[in-house]
Amino acid sequence: MAKRIVVPSPLPGFGLTFGFTTFFLSSVILLPLAALVIRALGIPFSELIGLLLDERAVASYRLSFGAAALAAAINAVFGFIVAWSLVRYEFPGRRLLDTMIDLPFALPTAVSGIALATVFSPTGWLGTKLAIAGVQVAYTWIGVVVALVLIGLPFVVRSVQPALIEVRKDLEDAAESLGAGGFHVFRRIILPTIMPALATGFTLAFARGIGEYGSVVFISGNLPLKTEITPLLIVIKLEQYDYNGAAALGFFMLAMSFVMLFAINLVQQWGQRRMGLGVQR
Amino acid sequence: MAAGASVASEVRPLTRGAKLARAFLLVVSFGFLGLLLLAPLGAILTQALAKGFAAAIESFSDPDTISAIKLTLLTAAVVVPANTIFGICAAWAIARFEFRGKSLLVTLIDLPFAVSPVIAGLVLVFLFGTQGWFGNWMLDHDVQIIFAVPGIILATIFISFPYVARELIPLMQQQGSEEEVAALSLGARPWTTFIRITLPKIRWGLLYGVILCNSRVMGEFGAVSVVSGHVRGMTNTMPLQVEILYNEYNFVAAFALAALLAMLAILTLVAKTLVEWRSGGGGH
Numbered sequence: 001m002a003k004r005i006v007v008p009s010p011l012p013g014f015g016l017t018f019g020f021t022t023f024f025l026s027s028v029i030l031l032p033l034a035a036l037v038i039r040a041l042g043i044p045f046s047e048l049i050g051l052l053l054d055e056r057a058v059a060s061y062r063l064s065f066g067a068a069a070l071a072a073a074i075n076a077v078f079g080f081i082v083a084w085s086l087v088r089y090e091f092p093g094r095r096l097l098d099t100m101i102d103l104p105f106a107l108p109t110a111v112s113g114i115a116l117a118t119v120f121s122p123t124g125w126l127g128t129k130l131a132i133a134g135v136q137v138a139y140t141w142i143g144v145v146v147a148l149v150l151i152g153l154p155f156v157v158r159s160v161q162p163a164l165i166e167v168r169k170d171l172e173d174a175a176e177s178l179g180a181g182g183f184h185v186f187r188r189i190i191l192p193t194i195m196p197a198l199a200t201g202f203t204l205a206f207a208r209g210i211g212e213y214g215s216v217v218f219i220s221g222n223l224p225l226k227t228e229i230t231p232l233l234i235v236i237k238l239e240q241y242d243y244n245g246a247a248a249l250g251f252f253m254l255a256m257s258f259v260m261l262f263a264i265n266l267v268q269q270w271g272q273r274r275m276g277l278g279v280q281r
Numbered sequence: 282m283a284a285g286a287s288v289a290s291e292v293r294p295l296t297r298g299a300k301l302a303r304a305f306l307l308v309v310s311f312g313f314l315g316l317l318l319l320a321p322l323g324a325i326l327t328q329a330l331a332k333g334f335a336a337a338i339e340s341f342s343d344p345d346t347i348s349a350i351k352l353t354l355l356t357a358a359v360v361v362p363a364n365t366i367f368g369i370c371a372a373w374a375i376a377r378f379e380f381r382g383k384s385l386l387v388t389l390i391d392l393p394f395a396v397s398p399v400i401a402g403l404v405l406v407f408l409f410g411t412q413g414w415f416g417n418w419m420l421d422h423d424v425q426i427i428f429a430v431p432g433i434i435l436a437t438i439f440i441s442f443p444y445v446a447r448e449l450i451p452l453m454q455q456q457g458s459e460e461e462v463a464a465l466s467l468g469a470r471p472w473t474t475f476i477r478i479t480l481p482k483i484r485w486g487l488l489y490g491v492i493l494c495n496s497r498v499m500g501e502f503g504a505v506s507v508v509s510g511h512v513r514g515m516t517n518t519m520p521l522q523v524e525i526l527y528n529e530y531n532f533v534a535a536f537a538l539a540a541l542l543a544m545l546a547i548l549t550l551v552a553k554t555l556v557e558w559r560s561g562g563g564g565h
Contacts, residue, residue: 108500211397
């Protein structure tokens with residue numbers, strides 16, 4: 001053996017814990033994922049491409065990815081403002097608000113889904129007011145965006161908060177004392193420092209958004225070609241016993257998950273490099 | 282966690298512009314969160330109580346709802362311990378030893394967070410469904426996983442897999458293993474060392490992970506929806522029962538059950554905050 005696979009340690013239990021970890025991981029995660037991949041790759045290539053580029057499928061990608069990107073962008077703006085308020089200002093109820101940020105994580109997605117659908121339905125509390133302005137949220141693509149904003153909010157706020165704490169107050173004060181305006185300080189000092197965290201939050205929210213199901217299906221109306229997200233299309237294909245169609249779309253979504261994992265890694269590495277340079281100065 | 286940083290802005294009096302900015306940003310924050318978080322919570326409560334408190338309570342006597350609550354509790358009773366044992370094992374192997382392929386293992390453990398819940402259900406169909414790898418074997422042996430409770434449990438394990446491991450790995454890496462090594466060199470048995478030394482050291486992180494895991498397990502919808510088959514009184518969990526009642530326009534019952542789940546979510550947040558305080562602020 002040229003290299004040791006395991007570095008010797010005085011602690012016991014490596015064989016047992018490592019063995020159980022890999023066994024459990026393989027049987028409940030990797031084996032099922034392999035079943036999907038092999039099923040999808042068993043479809044003749046031209047048929048697979050046809051299934052992936054089907055009109056209804058392409059319309060669902062546009063909605064899923066478009067709405068997730070828009071929702072993540074909205075969260076990048078408002079999530080930043082919320083994080084800023086929580087970090088920089090002292091106000092009554094700050095602790096409570098800080099705790100509430102995680103509500104979308106804790107609330108079952110189906111519950112958020114029916115609640116949003118009720119609030120924004122044409123007869124709902126907000127829906128009636130928006131209807132006067134001529135905007136319909138529920139059962140349109142806007143509803144999908146609203147649901148994904150709710151789901152993505154904690155990712156952005158929780159990414160940005162620690163970075164905002166790290167912003168060097170002395171730099172801000174120095175800039176201000178030299179006559180820099182508030183906006184200038186924000187653009188030249190605060191934004192560059194928190195940019196990696198904001199990018200991480202955006203990517204996490206986006207990744208979660210493209211796979212989200214429960215909170216979306218109640219408010220989206222689920223019209224083929226119009227308000228049908230890709231995860232829902234997979235469910236529909238399964239219900240119609242179109243296993244090839246479900247496998248092809250599932251494979252595509254799984255591949256996208258890996259792309260997103262890779263993107264999140266890249267963003268975090270970029271952030272670490274940036275922060276590392278900042279400290280050295 | 283933000284307490285230290287907010288002091289700085291109070292050191293000197295705010296200028297007029299800063300005060301205006303502060304007021305504006307706070308109004309935007311409260312407005313945004315009120316619209317996004319409070320309005321839905323309010324909607325759940327008003328809808329649940331639309332026909333009075335008694336009607337909401339009465340809806341819980343529906344046998345299908347009772348069996349949905351039971352199934353959710355059963356699922357949690359199986360999945361949470363399974364993922365907890367897995368999490369402890371994974372954290373012990375990853376945080377206490379150096380081995381090749383460690384970062385790959387960590388990435389793979391995180392994988393379920395990146396995958397759509399619908400995919401978590403779909404993969405099980407290709408494994409255990411009539412079309413799946415083990416489909417024929419299961420038909421021959423009269424075993425049913427898809428559209429039955431085992432499928433629900435497997436799908437739930439899939440989506441809540443990383444929670445405990447993710448809390449424990451960084452915590453145990455940061456704590457190091459000097460105490461364990463000392464106890465072992467003084468002759469303590471491995472199991473005793475784990476129970477007496479390691480477990481007390483990681484208890485808050487462990488509890489935190491278990492709380493988050495349980496919350497996800499009880500609330501999961503997408504993954505479970507694909508494999509459940511929606512057999513009333515048999516394979517419906519609480520979130521699935523909410524969907525069925527909602528689609529039947531039985532809004533009082535749907536929102537009463539949703540309110541129960543929302544209460545669970547709020548309890549989770551309270552417990553999580555308490556654990557964060559007890560463990561000294563934590564890194565969350």
